[in-house]
Amino acid sequence: MSQRINAFAMGNKAVNALHHLGSQLQHSSLDRSFLELLYFRVSQMNGCAFCLDMHSKELRASGETEQRIFLVSAWRECSFYTDREKAGLLWAETLTSLNGKEVSDEIYSEVTQHFSETEILDLTMAVIAINSYNRINIAFGADVGTYQVAEKAQ
Numbered sequence: 001m002s003q004r005i006n007a008f009a010m011g012n013k014a015v016n017a018l019h020h021l022g023s024q025l026q027h028s029s030l031d032r033s034f035l036e037l038l039y040f041r042v043s044q045m046n047g048c049a050f051c052l053d054m055h056s057k058e059l060r061a062s063g064e065t066e067q068r069i070f071l072v073s074a075w076r077e078c079s080f081y082t083d084r085e086k087a088g089l090l091w092a093e094t095l096t097s098l099n100g101k102e103v104s105d106e107i108y109s110e111v112t113q114h115f116s117e118t119e120i121l122d123l124t125m126a127v128i129a130i131n132s133y134n135r136i137n138i139a140f141g142a143d144v145g146t147y148q149v150a151e152k153a154q
Helices: 013-025 032-046 049-061 066-070 072-077 083-096 105-112 117-140
Strands: none
Touching: 013 117, 032 049, 032 066, 032 072, 032 083, 032 117, 049 066, 049 117, 066 072, 072 083, 083 105, 083 117, 105 117
């Protein structure tokens, strides 16, 4: 699909607010590399090729292993994700696929064993943000494959 609208270049106030949310999450209580892994997993679930390209590049640039990137969709069966990461991925998958269902007490209990209340709220906002980005990119098309990792200031 060709790009229909470049929603991120239009100066739309709501899209700008989403961008601001994403920027705030980079300075949240959550580890940035974990956030990238979460964004990658949710983008897999939503089929957002632009975000998969973007977050795979960010993950590699931050030193994440290919094994952890390639197998994140099977995180339940892998021993190389921490219990905390698994709880966060469980939360992200659950919120992404709610479909009118409530989050079970069992899932909430699992998440609260690994994350503080502030972290759970940040985790929830991160899931909301990436789901929103995914939907914008899928609805309007995005130039998949063009994302470049920004050079780090030294």
